[in-house]
Amino acid sequence: MKITGIICCLALLCTACSEEKTELPWGSDNYIVSFSLTTGADTYPAVIRDGRITVSIPYNVSLEGAQVSYELCEHASIYPDPATVADWNQEWQFLVSSYDNQNDRTYLYTVERTDIATDGSLTLRTQAEVDAFARSGINTVEGNLTIGGEDEENPVTNLDGLKNLVSVRCDLTITAAYTGETLAGLENLTACESLRIGSAAHPNETLRQLSLPALKEIKGDLCVYGTALQTADFKSLQSVAGHFVLQSDALLQLTADELTTVAGNMTLIGTTADEAKAPCEQMYFPKLQRIDGTLTLSRFDRLSGLGTTFGVLTQAGALRYEHLALANTFEFPLIETTGNITVTDCPILRSVLLPALTDAGSLEITGCPAIETLSFPKAERFDGDVSLATLPAIKDFGEFLPALKAISGDLSIDDLSSLEGVLDLSGCTFSPNSTLDLRLVAATRLTELRGGDFGGSLRIDASSLTPQPEAMPFGITGFKNLDTLRIAGFTHVSELSLPTESCDDLTIENCGSQAPFTLSLPNLVEVRGTLLCRNCGKAGEANSASFPRLKNVGRQLSFYVGASSFTVLEFPLLETVGNGEPVSDDPADDYALYTMPSGCAGEFILPSLQRVNGSMLVSTWNTSTDRAVAFRFPSLQSVAGEISVGHTAYKNRSVATLDFSALTAAGAIRIGNLSSVTDFSTFTQVLPRLSEQTWSVTDCSYNPTYQQMLDGETGAESK
Secondary structure, three states: OHHHHHHHHHHHHHHHHHHHHHOOOOOOOOOEEEEEEEEOOEEEEEEEEOOEEEEEEEOOOOOOOOEEEEEEOOOOEEEOOHHHOOOOOOOEEEEEEOOOOOOEEEEEEEEEEEOOEOOOOEEEOOHHHHHHHHHHOOOEEOOOEEEOOOOOOOOOOOOHHHOOOOEEOOOEEEOOOOOOOOOOOOOOOOEEOOEEEOOOOOOEOOOOEEEOOOOOEEOOOEEEEEOOOOEEEOOOOOEEOOOEEEEEOOOOEEEOOOOOEEOOOEEEEOOOOOOOOOOOOOOOOOOOOEEEEEEEEEEEOOOOOOOOOOOOOOEEEEEEEEEEOOOOEEEOOOOOEOOOEEEEOOOOOOEEEOOOOOEEOOEEEEOOOOOOEEEOOOOOEEOOOEEEEOOOOOOOHHHHOOOOOEEOOOEEEEOOOOOEEEEEOOOOEEOOOOEEEEEOOEOOEEEEEEOOOOOOEEEEEOOOOEOOOOOOOOEEEOOOEEEEEEEEOOOOOOEEEOOOOEEEEEEEEOOOOOOOOEEEOOOOOEEOOEEEEEOOOOOOOOEEEEOOOOOEEOOEEEEEOOHHHEEEEEOOOOOEEOOOOOOOOOHHHOOOEEEOOOOOOEEEEOOOOOEEOOOEEEEOOOHHHOOEEEEEOOOOOEEEEEEEEEOOOOOEOOOOEEEOOOOOEEEEEEEEOEOOOOOOHHHHHHHHHOOOOOEEEEOOOOOOOHHHHHOOOOOHHHO
């Protein structure tokens, strides 16, 4: 019992001692209450938060001799003593300890330099205004900054007054009125929205050296236009958020070694006009990986060695080289997809290399006759046009584009004289509106043009082909259903046969004009638009045209200008011509059926023709080849417009018979200068649909009036 009491007393004593310790007036607090620096008449209080002491002071205020003032919590201590610090421009660490030395807290002191900014935009028109800018202490322009005005007596000649400038929140514009040769004074500029020097219409004429060593980012466009600019140095520039445009007549060197990204177009042009002038010989962008817009390199007549210029570029919206007199290669080893690829007027270019390319918009290579190597081993698809001209290096189209699967636009092949063997497009998918243009200039070694299911337009032009072949130099297979089919300029061929079964429009012109000519479309069933044959067949020879399966021509059937040279015109199954739409705004040319068949031996007959939805003209314009003795349309029932037979001036003596025996409807009938025609009884059934105004016969052997026809005086009675 006695021992238990002693233990209780000891416990009470210990509790009393513990409570007495927590009631001391000092303890474990260890923080800074306030902190400030005073220099001159100004005091700058610090922000104390999360173990940091931050003093914000304008960038141009000196801290030399600054006095410190601070307050600690009660009984705390600080090391080192801030009063012993002489240099407040650097970082310091302070240790604050509690009274009982049981708790320490570390503070990091830093100084934050603040900008002196304008309230908005600023224009410095004269040198005096630029010099005054320096005295203002401003280092940030919150709006736009424009340098250069129209004051010819006090122009801006240098930018020394801008040496404090580090940022322009919006656009920095240096106009063509600036007369300085350098941009010295802007060496501390780190960022701006857009930078514009001169303009396309008014380039700067005095600036020779452009150096912005601190500039890291352009948040808008970078556009430089200068007639005298020799060097452009953007040594720290990493990105341009808009377009990058540089045009100079005098450029020697462009440096942008840190540039990685251009979000808009990148356009580099060696002139401010049309003619290449800049003497720049090399360019190199070692870190440039992405151009979201179009890369254009244009009008440099000394630029060469472009193999590594864009060696790390992996992305570009489009690629364009043009008017580069000494460029030797177009090379983008890492580009896999891009938009339009254009290479034009690079006369000594030797190679076009895109080894990784799989998809592109369009492809145009023209005016580059020296190309020896074209490498597109993985290219599968072009979403636009493919246009190739004067490329003797291409012998095998399949070897040039071995992986090609689709072209959504047109394919134009112009003067690819080295093509040989089969040009096989049957494995390539085209859009329904695609056009295949094949223009021949020099003798071709093609043996076959193979189209497969190609359903667009096919146009073959040999008008410039020298020498002209006496036979079609290659066969044409496939191309059964087309939009437009046009064959022109094979002046010396004696035979042309085409496999097409249907098309919207068919044009054959200037073919076989120097030799007896046979035209045959044995499979053609329908022409939905216009069938035009013009200037074909040699005059005085036995020329023939045969369309044995053709049943319908939708808009116009037109055999004219030289068609009278044909001794045979065969349309045995043709039933309808025209769709009622006007063919021409000129009524004199508005004919759905327009033929010149007077050269046909014996009779010209369309035995199955039933309807012409428009007007029809059977012309005897050329009297030198008159052979036909009859024009026969025995099944023709209706002509929505006018029927004209003969000519207003040229007299035909060979045609003696007209056969319109089934005709019951016509808008008008005009017959003239058929001096051997005496019988018009073939028109008896259609007379009730006509009138004196819509019936006319002139300069024939017999010229009955409408009333005479009604009275039965048709000329038949005279036989």
